[in-house]
Amino acid sequence: MKRFLSCLFALALTSNLYAQSSNASSEVSQEKRDAIIQLMEITGAADMGKQMAELMSQQMAQGLRQARPDIPPRAFEISTEVAMSIVTEELDSGRFQNMIVPLYDKYFTMDEIQELLAFYRTEIGAKTIAVMPQLTQESIQVGQVWGSSIGPKIVQQVNMRLAAEGIEISPPPSQ
DSSP: HHHHHHHHHHHHHHHHHHHHHHHHHHHHHHHHHHHHHHHHHHHHHHHHHHHHHHHHHHHHHHHHHHHHTTTTHHHHHHHHHHHHHHHHHHHTTTHHHHHHHHHHHHHHHHHHHHHHHHHTSHHHHHHHHHHHHHHHHHHHHHHHHHHHHHHHHHHHHHHHHHTTTOOOOOOOOOO
16 A cells, blocks of 8 residues: 555656646757757667656566565556556657756756767767666666675674764664
């Protein structure tokens, strides 16, 4: 139930952000808007939206499976199909672009967007786009291993500092 309410809250927040960014996107010049959309297309920003939706669907299904193992597997298949259908429809409608354009406008000048477009049209720019998803995924894995390896050291030193300052933190009560 908590996850369901969290999803509803996220949906409401997204709707509010959409309303705000829709107003902001009308303030971007048409020339800059077109250049930003070209940049989004070249870099695959829309594909990232689909990937995020797939990941969210998988995480929601996994959480729901754990909370409600009695739900038939077909229910999860249907919910994923419906979610991806809606995401695709939204992306195709241009609503996602309208939400993202103001962000690019906020952080990049027209000249910078044109420089990015020029870069991503080069061989090295195209390679960057091609390898970035895998590079990011592998970097996250390396970061998780690294975090796990330094976690105990951090805990040990935090405990030493707390003890040195006379701060005692008892473990949380068991549930």
